[in-house]
Amino acid sequence: MKRENVKKKGLSRQAKINLVGYSFILPNIIGVCAFTLFPMLFSLVISFTDWDYTRGIGNWNFIGLKNFVTIWSDEWFTSALTNTLIFVIGVVPTTVFLAMVLAVVIDKFCYAKLPVRMALFMPYVSNVVAVAIVWVMMYSPWGPFTRMVVALGVENPPQWLGDTTWALPAIMLMTVWSGIGYAVIIYTSAIQGLPKDVYEAADIDGAGEVAKFFRLTIPFLSPTTFFLVITTLISSFQVFAPIQIMTRGGPGTATNVLVYYIYTSAFTFYKMGYASAISWVLFLFLFIVTMIQWHGQKKWVSY
Amino acid sequence: MRNRKRRLSKGMLRLFWTVVLGLLAVTMITPFIWMLSASMKLPLDVMKLPIEWIPKYFYPDNYLKVWNIAGKGARDYHFGVAYANSLKIALINVTGAVITSTLAGYAFAKIKFTGRNILFLFYLATMMIPSQVTLIPKFVMFNKMGLMGTHLTLILPGIITITGTFLMRQYFMQIPDELRESARVDGANEYVIWARIMVPIAKPSMASLAIVVFLWNWNSYLEPLVFLSNWRMYTIPLALTNFIEESVTEYNLVMAAASSALLPAFAVFLLGQKFLVKGLVSGAVKG
Numbered sequence: 122m123k124r125e126n127v128k129k130k131g132l133s134r135q136a137k138i139n140l141v142g143y144s145f146i147l148p149n150i151i152g153v154c155a156f157t158l159f160p161m162l163f164s165l166v167i168s169f170t171d172w173d174y175t176r177g178i179g180n181w182n183f184i185g186l187k188n189f190v191t192i193w194s195d196e197w198f199t200s201a202l203t204n205t206l207i208f209v210i211g212v213v214p215t216t217v218f219l220a221m222v223l224a225v226v227i228d229k230f231c232y233a234k235l236p237v238r239m240a241l242f243m244p245y246v247s248n249v250v251a252v253a254i255v256w257v258m259m260y261s262p263w264g265p266f267t268r269m270v271v272a273l274g275v276e277n278p279p280q281w282l283g284d285t286t287w288a289l290p291a292i293m294l295m296t297v298w299s300g301i302g303y304a305v306i307i308y309t310s311a312i313q314g315l316p317k318d319v320y321e322a323a324d325i326d327g328a329g330e331v332a333k334f335f336r337l338t339i340p341f342l343s344p345t346t347f348f349l350v351i352t353t354l355i356s357s358f359q360v361f362a363p364i365q366i367m368t369r370g371g372p373g374t375a376t377n378v379l380v381y382y383i384y385t386s387a388f389t390f391y392k393m394g395y396a397s398a399i400s401w402v403l404f405l406f407l408f409i410v411t412m413i414q415w416h417g418q419k420k421w422v423s424y
Numbered sequence: 425m426r427n428r429k430r431r432l433s434k435g436m437l438r439l440f441w442t443v444v445l446g447l448l449a450v451t452m453i454t455p456f457i458w459m460l461s462a463s464m465k466l467p468l469d470v471m472k473l474p475i476e477w478i479p480k481y482f483y484p485d486n487y488l489k490v491w492n493i494a495g496k497g498a499r500d501y502h503f504g505v506a507y508a509n510s511l512k513i514a515l516i517n518v519t520g521a522v523i524t525s526t527l528a529g530y531a532f533a534k535i536k537f538t539g540r541n542i543l544f545l546f547y548l549a550t551m552m553i554p555s556q557v558t559l560i561p562k563f564v565m566f567n568k569m570g571l572m573g574t575h576l577t578l579i580l581p582g583i584i585t586i587t588g589t590f591l592m593r594q595y596f597m598q599i600p601d602e603l604r605e606s607a608r609v610d611g612a613n614e615y616v617i618w619a620r621i622m623v624p625i626a627k628p629s630m631a632s633l634a635i636v637v638f639l640w641n642w643n644s645y646l647e648p649l650v651f652l653s654n655w656r657m658y659t660i661p662l663a664l665t666n667f668i669e670e671s672v673t674e675y676n677l678v679m680a681a682a683s684s685a686l687l688p689a690f691a692v693f694l695l696g697q698k699f700l701v702k703g704l705v706s707g708a709v710k711g
Contacts, residue, residue, distance in 0.1 A: 148524045236449065241449065254682050361645070
């Protein structure tokens with residue numbers, strides 16, 4: 122009797138479940154399609170065109186892979202790529218390694234753990250524009266950095282952000298400063314899960330702190346390190362705000378990075394096709410990083 | 425005897441590291457101290473050497489000028505407008521993102537609808553797309569839809585977060601199925617189960633997500649920069665950059681504005697520290 126009733130209602134059990142399930146994810150799906158999936162496909166299409174926004178929508182010619190070829194002879198692009206790679210290679214290991222050492226030392230040897238961790242974390246939650254402005258002033262001729270260098274006896278202190286050699290490292294230093302707290306927090310939670318008995322056994326064997334750090338802590342923390350390297354890599358590849366606020370890619374091309382070049386190409390020069398092509402080059406790098414993460418997770422993380 | 429000596433040296437070691445790390449912590453917050461101190465100074469004192477960490481003459485009027493309170497502002501920087509805009513957008517997006525993520529996260533974890541796994545894989549894949557790739561198409565779309573310059577350009581994409589959906593799914597995955605089954609036996613449908621059982625137990629995770637989303641929104645820069653053009657619509661980061669362009673020489677005012685901009689983020693951080701850390705640790709990375 123009952124079964125017949127259900128049948129009479131017209132919808133099978135699974136169809137009902139589907140209806141309910143899809144109603145739950147509907148807002149999400151609409152959003153993802155409208156603001157990620159469709160834009161992504163659109164971007165891919167226009168990256169193969171010579172579209173200049175001032176000519177209006179639809180007024181474009183397909184030029185095949187030309188954008189992806191010309192970028193390599195575009196000095197602005199090559200400098201942006203080089204600077205981005207320097208930035209990533211400089212920032213990622215520094216942030217992750219310093220954070221690991223700090224997290225371990227704070228956990229082991231510090232009396233006021235919480236305030237120290239909070240101080241380290243403050244820059245991470247701060248508005249990037251406010252932070253960048255403060256650092257611009259700190260790098261000014263009357264700021265603490267110049268004062269420090271002068272106190273050390275340097276006669277012609279560099280102009281930091283106005284100096285082709287120093288501008289990029291200056292922004293990298295700021296980035297390490299603002300990202301380190303996040304890594305310390307992640308490491309701290311990992312450290313709290315370390316197996317205590319192994320350390321006790323090492324103590325009994327008379328292992329020193331340094332030996333324990335290199336032989337036990339680093340291997341045990343390798344999954345966390347891996348995770349942090351990946352996330353810091355991804356965010357470093359996308360650096361934009363400090364560049365736009367502090368140097369506008371200058372002096373010359375000294376701090377021109379990929380996202381900054383995408384931004385200026387698209388919204389200063391309205392070369393939408395060209396800028397889209399560069400954004401796909403950026404995607405390619407992030408894709409490689411993500412693939413390393415997916416495949417390498419098991420191999421790389423071992424203890 | 426030997427033991428006592430060892431304990432003593434261990435205590436000394438701790439003290440030593442506490443001092444070292446304390447100094448480091450102070451160095452880390454130096455920029456903030458410097459900002460706060462400069463924000464209370466007279467214009468010329470900002471550049472005075474050696475640096476006065478504690479201003480000799482306190483000049484809190486800077487804040488009144490920035491906010492244009494009590495007729496103190498020589499000109500209106502529209503800082504209050506930007507503040508209200510940022511708060512409005514952040515609150516709408518936090519509410520929206522938490523609701524949509526909790527709904528979708530629950531469905532992806534517990535409701536066995538056809539195509540769920542493929543759809544979720546597709547979700548994971550879209551997480552890889554950097555926002556820079558979709559920025560230009562969004563700019564074109566919003567122009568076409570006549571939304572350019574309005575807050576909807578930040579709200580429509582902002583009330584949905586793939587990372588948040590992922591986070592909530594992870595949370596609901598570890599909730600035992602029995603809870604749901606027993607409610608079903610009592611005749612509750614999925615919507616009731618979601619609202620009456622799942623949402624209440626997921627509150628800590630929702631709080632974590634809310635804080636992370638608030639900080640993303642409060643600190644977001646590239647999207648507002650591209651989509652907004654009028655000071656009436658500006659968010660805090662834009663108002664700040666505008667501020668430097670308009671009053672390049674008045675560093676004390678710039679620093680007062682920067683200090684004001686940091687306040688809500690710090691407040692959220694201090695109040696919701698536990699949840700924020702939990703949210704970050706459980707995999708809610710920048711996005």
